[in-house]
Amino acid sequence: MMTVTMSDCVRSMLSDWEAKGAAGDDVEIELSRQFEELTADVISHTAFGSSYKEGRQVFLAQRELQFLAFSTAFNVQIPGFRYLPTEKNLRTWNVDKQVRTMLMDIIKTRLANKDTAGYGNDLLGLMLEACTPEHGEAPILTMDEIIDECKTFFFAGHDTTSHLLTWASFLLSTHPEWQDKLREEVRRECGNGEEEELTGDMLNKLKLVNMFLLETLRLYGPVPALQRRTSSDLDLGGIHVPEGAILTIAITSIHRDKEVWGEDAGEFKPERFENGVTKAAKHPNALLSFSSGPRSCIGQNFAMMEAKAVVAMMLQKFSLELSPKYVHAPMDVITVRPRHVPMILKPAGCPVLSETLVPTTKVAAYVTADLTRQHPPTRTNADKYPPPSALDSHLSPLTKPQRNQFDFNPARSQSNQLEDYRPESTEREREREREGVTAAMGVAWMVAAAVVAVLAPWAFNALVHLVWRPYAITRKLAAQGVAGPGYRFFSGNLGDIKRLRAEGAGVTLDVGDHDFIPMVQPHFRRWISLYGRTFVYWTGARPNVCVADVNVVKQVLFDRTGLYPKNLMNPHISRLLGKGLVLTDGDDWKRHRKVVHPAFSMDKLKWLDSKSDGDTTYSIQFFDMADDDDDDVRLRSAKLAKSVNDVEVELSSRFEELTADVISHTAFGSSYIQGKQVFLAQRELQFLAFSTVFDVQIPAFRYLPTDKNLKTWKLDKQVRSMLMDIIKTRLANKDTAGYGNDLLGLMLEACAPEHGETPLLTMDEIIDECKTFFFAGHDTTSHLLTWASFLLSTHPEWQDRLREEVRRECGDEVPTGDMLNKLKLVNMFLLETLRLYGPVSAIQRKASSDLDLGGVQVPEGAILTIPIATIHRDKEVWGEDAGEFRPERFENGVTRAAKHPNALLSFSSGPRSCIGQNFAMIEAKAVVGMILQRFTLELSPKYVHAPMDVLTLRPRHGLPMLLKRVGGGVTH
Numbered sequence: 001m002m003t004v005t006m007s008d009c010v011r012s013m014l015s016d017w018e019a020k021g022a023a024g025d026d027v028e029i030e031l032s033r034q035f036e037e038l039t040a041d042v043i044s045h046t047a048f049g050s051s052y053k054e055g056r057q058v059f060l061a062q063r064e065l066q067f068l069a070f071s072t073a074f075n076v077q078i079p080g081f082r083y084l085p086t087e088k089n090l091r092t093w094n095v096d097k098q099v100r101t102m103l104m105d106i107i108k109t110r111l112a113n114k115d116t117a118g119y120g121n122d123l124l125g126l127m128l129e130a131c132t133p134e135h136g137e138a139p140i141l142t143m144d145e146i147i148d149e150c151k152t153f154f155f156a157g158h159d160t161t162s163h164l165l166t167w168a169s170f171l172l173s174t175h176p177e178w179q180d181k182l183r184e185e186v187r188r189e190c191g192n193g194e195e196e197e198l199t200g201d202m203l204n205k206l207k208l209v210n211m212f213l214l215e216t217l218r219l220y221g222p223v224p225a226l227q228r229r230t231s232s233d234l235d236l237g238g239i240h241v242p243e244g245a246i247l248t249i250a251i252t253s254i255h256r257d258k259e260v261w262g263e264d265a266g267e268f269k270p271e272r273f274e275n276g277v278t279k280a281a282k283h284p285n286a287l288l289s290f291s292s293g294p295r296s297c298i299g300q301n302f303a304m305m306e307a308k309a310v311v312a313m314m315l316q317k318f319s320l321e322l323s324p325k326y327v328h329a330p331m332d333v334i335t336v337r338p339r340h341v342p343m344i345l346k347p348a349g350c351p352v353l354s355e356t357l358v359p360t361t362k363v364a365a366y367v368t369a370d371l372t373r374q375h376p377p378t379r380t381n382a383d384k385y386p387p388p389s390a391l392d393s394h395l396s397p398l399t400k401p402q403r404n405q406f407d408f409n410p411a412r413s414q415s416n417q418l419e420d421y422r423p424e425s426t427e428r429e430r431e432r433e434r435e436g437v438t439a440a441m442g443v444a445w446m447v448a449a450a451v452v453a454v455l456a457p458w459a460f461n462a463l464v465h466l467v468w469r470p471y472a473i474t475r476k477l478a479a480q481g482v483a484g485p486g487y488r489f490f491s492g493n494l495g496d497i498k499r500l501r502a503e504g505a506g507v508t509l510d511v512g513d514h515d516f517i518p519m520v521q522p523h524f525r526r527w528i529s530l531y532g533r534t535f536v537y538w539t540g541a542r543p544n545v546c547v548a549d550v551n552v553v554k555q556v557l558f559d560r561t562g563l564y565p566k567n568l569m570n571p572h573i574s575r576l577l578g579k580g581l582v583l584t585d586g587d588d589w590k591r592h593r594k595v596v597h598p599a600f601s602m603d604k605l606k607w608l609d610s611k612s613d614g615d616t617t618y619s620i621q622f623f624d625m626a627d628d629d630d631d632d633v634r635l636r637s638a639k640l641a642k643s644v645n646d647v648e649v650e651l652s653s654r655f656e657e658l659t660a661d662v663i664s665h666t667a668f669g670s671s672y673i674q675g676k677q678v679f680l681a682q683r684e685l686q687f688l689a690f691s692t693v694f695d696v697q698i699p700a701f702r703y704l705p706t707d708k709n710l711k712t713w714k715l716d717k718q719v720r721s722m723l724m725d726i727i728k729t730r731l732a733n734k735d736t737a738g739y740g741n742d743l744l745g746l747m748l749e750a751c752a753p754e755h756g757e758t759p760l761l762t763m764d765e766i767i768d769e770c771k772t773f774f775f776a777g778h779d780t781t782s783h784l785l786t787w788a789s790f791l792l793s794t795h796p797e798w799q800d801r802l803r804e805e806v807r808r809e810c811g812d813e814v815p816t817g818d819m820l821n822k823l824k825l826v827n828m829f830l831l832e833t834l835r836l837y838g839p840v841s842a843i844q845r846k847a848s849s850d851l852d853l854g855g856v857q858v859p860e861g862a863i864l865t866i867p868i869a870t871i872h873r874d875k876e877v878w879g880e881d882a883g884e885f886r887p888e889r890f891e892n893g894v895t896r897a898a899k900h901p902n903a904l905l906s907f908s909s910g911p912r913s914c915i916g917q918n919f920a921m922i923e924a925k926a927v928v929g930m931i932l933q934r935f936t937l938e939l940s941p942k943y944v945h946a947p948m949d950v951l952t953l954r955p956r957h958g959l960p961m962l963l964k965r966v967g968g969g970v971t972h
């Protein structure tokens with residue numbers, strides 16, 4: 001019965017073809033459409049007892065659903081989105097509703113005739129019987145399930161088979177020898193179609209046709225891939241696959257796998273199926289066109305029988321020749337089908353068969369999906385997808401661009417895209433569709449709109465900030481000749497910087513080698529060599545313009561109009577320094593500077609002289625008491641006389657304590673011991689701050705309770721409360737001793753003015769300023785002393801010369817200010833130390849607006865980084881000996897040491913230059929002088945020359961030094 005019905009359908013189709021070529025002419029027919037209609041007709045009759053014409057609207061609607069589904073196949077599937085009334089969803093819901101209504105109509109007709117004709121013994125009849133069981137049992141299928149099953153069979157029952165037939169025809173026409181062979185077999189087993197009806201038995205004997213169809217399925221299987229999902233964490237071929245993972249079985253690729261099918265896997269060779277499917281490849285289950293196992297295609301026999309019948313009946317009557325207009329471009333729209341060719345009808349070519357077998361009518365077959373009339377093939381894509389003779393890889397053009405062509409684009413005319421497949425929906429229907437948007441959809445819209453309203457500006461800003469702006473800035477700067485390493489999404493070049501620094505981290509230098517740039521600023525070294533002294537790199541999504549040209553540096557540092565404020569991006573650095581002089585800008589900075597400035601005038605710097613038994617002499621006591629860390633400084637002083645032996649001392653930590661002690665006494669009237677906790681907490685803050693310097697700075701992150709933030713907040717709280725204690729002590733003694741004329745005294749006076757004026761500084765600002773001076777006042781100077789000692793020890797000739805000068809100018813006395821002023825060689829030596837080992841290796845500003853910087857238009861907000869250490873080694877500025885230790889270059893003063901008067905940037909330059917530079921230089925001269933009066937410095941063999949930058953530059957493993965009493969036997 002089934003075969004008969006199938007035969008009827010096929011015969012009807014062939015009769016149409018014959019009618020077209022009634023005059024005996026060749027006809028050109030678009031076969032894929034014919035097969036779609038045929039297979040739809042067959043499934044309609046065989047499974048649902050209706051005709052294609054009756055079920056046509058179901059097929060057309062399903063075709064539209066198919067294209068809609070495929071247009072989203074490569075989108076991210078967000079669960080909630082399926083409920084949103086998007087245009088695609090609305091269309092899908094509406095078409096689905098139409099399908100269900102149509103199916104329900106077919107079912108109702110069957111039920112209406114039940115009493116006279118029964119349910120029927122086709123697929124629908126079987127399902128209806130399962131739905132209405134006798135004897136009150138629970139139905140096996142609900143009506144909804146039957147409808148869903150109808151949808152499944154309406155679609156799966158024809159779409160796949162029609163493409164199998166299309167590809168089979170294509171291969172018949174491109175392999176005429178096989179066409180001949182098959183025709184011969186068909187005529188032998190089934191006759192020429194004039195006398196006998198095709199039977200199942202006949203079809204079973206068509207061995208060659210069977211092999212041919214299997215090979216067609218292998219190369220052009222309509223289903224290109226299958227998917228499964230893992231229901232739990234499981235082991236798959238030795239790989240642990242997590243629950244919920246999607247497994248994609250790439251059938252098309254597997255069918256071309258040479259390891260499975262042999263070296264000829266890409267060729268059309270039906271012979272491989274001569275001994276059956278299981279022996280065609282190296283694996284018995286290699287052919288997956290119908291899948292395999294319990295969930296394999298239930299309709300595979302049906303499809304194969306249908307395909308065999310159609311091929312046989314076609315061959316009985318026709319010879320197939322591919323139209324020259326065919327373009328070979330298979331595409332995947334859930335099922336694999338051929339792509340469009342323009343439909344120009346023309347007479348068929350010559351017959352392919354020998355005289356005896358020439359059929360009554362010849363069909364020039366060309367196959368097409370007929371979906372994209374708006375895209376006629378061009379010479380270019382015809383080249384790309386060569387004609388059949390050159391076919392070697394059959395499905396290779398299944399690539400994204402082809403899929404994209406079928407992206408469902410509501411903006412595009414649907415009649416263009418799905419012209420022949422969509423149900424004839426009238427304007428009226430569309431209106432109903434719109435009216436059908438229920439209240440629930442309205443709510444969904446509102447929710448969606450609210451979410452979009454909240455997220456859209458954020459997403460838009462993020463996009464602008466992270467993608468568009470970097471791109472636009474890069475282009476703008478490039479147009480001006482400013483290049484750079486190129487923005488990377490989100491992190492910019494921070495990864496590059498970290499990597500380059502990590503590469504340099506393990507390196508140690510020879511003690512005579514002063515080029516630590518590959519360890520500290522390797523990125524500047526590399527990028528300057530590639531892009532010049534002014535280039536752009538990216539710290540996150542912020543442009544960072546490297547300013548290494550001294551002329552441009554001057555333009556930035558000497559500006560007094562506020563064009564280049566400080567860059568305050570890193571919250572940890574702000575906690576370390578407070579909003580004191582270093583980090584304030586504009587009027588705040590002026591106010592602070594006005595208060596603080598008197599403390600740094602030269603006459604105030606006589607502190608060092610007036611307390612000659614105190615501050616500076618501590619340096620001596622430290623070295624003598626090398627083994628006695630925890631004692632009070634004055635207690636150590638008492639032990640001084642006893643210590644006469646040579647000792648090895650780790651100098652850098654000694655200098656840190658010394659400079660901390662000095663700033664404590666001179667600026668805050670306390671001792672190192674009293675302020676020790678502040679220094680220790682600040683040290684920790686400094687390392688915390690540095691650990692984040694090369695991270696992307698996301699503003700909101702500073703408020704999150706991360707480990708680092710929590711620690712920073714805690715330390716900051718400690719520092720503030722300790723500073724408050726020092727201030728309270730001073731205020732408590734105010735009536736007897738006044739505010740004091742040190743830095744703290746000046747600030748307190750500015751805070752509590754007489755006569756009811758507005759105070760110049762608030763108490764909070766004083767605390768912040770204390771943080772600034774506690775840190776800036778000692779950390780930098782201590783490293784200057786460390787590096788000076790290192791250079792003294794590695795340049796004994798300079799050690800001797802300086803000692804001589806000190807002895808000449810100061811004798812054995814504690815140097816006074818006047819004496820220090822005469823230490824010209826010591827001064828030159830310290831300047832050269834600052835040049836080669838300046839404690840501050842880079843400083844930053846930012847562009848307050850779009851501005852012109854040395855002829856380059858720099859965008860607002862761009863960071864400007866001045867890589868001091870790199871500039872200090874620039875041979876164009878300092879001469880060919882820039883890398884060498886040569887204090888002589890400062891013989892005629894700082895401004896004449898290089899080709900540019902402002903080339904030495906250790907204390908910065910211009911109005912924001914270091915307020916403490918005189919203080920630091922006096923302190924350093926005094927300490928160096930007093931050390932040289934007493935000791936000879938000899939570098940310990942334990943020393944490792946590996947400068948590192950932790951906001952300030954220091955030796956990675958400290959500075960172990962052998963200190964020997966002068967005249968105590970050190971020979972050079």
Ligand code: HEM
Pocket residue numbers: 581582583593663772773776777778780781784838839840843844905906907908911912913914915916917919920
């Ligand atoms: C060798 C020792 C020192 C070096 C190398 C040094 C270096 C610098 C540099 C490069 C700047 C500019 C920072 C910038 O522009 O971002 C600066 C600013 C500053 N330094 Fe120093 N410094 C040293 C010692 C001192 C001392 C001893 C004090 C305080 C007693 C001090 C207090 C300050 C202050 C308050 C500022 C900010 C000035 C302003 O912006 O008005 N520095 N220092």
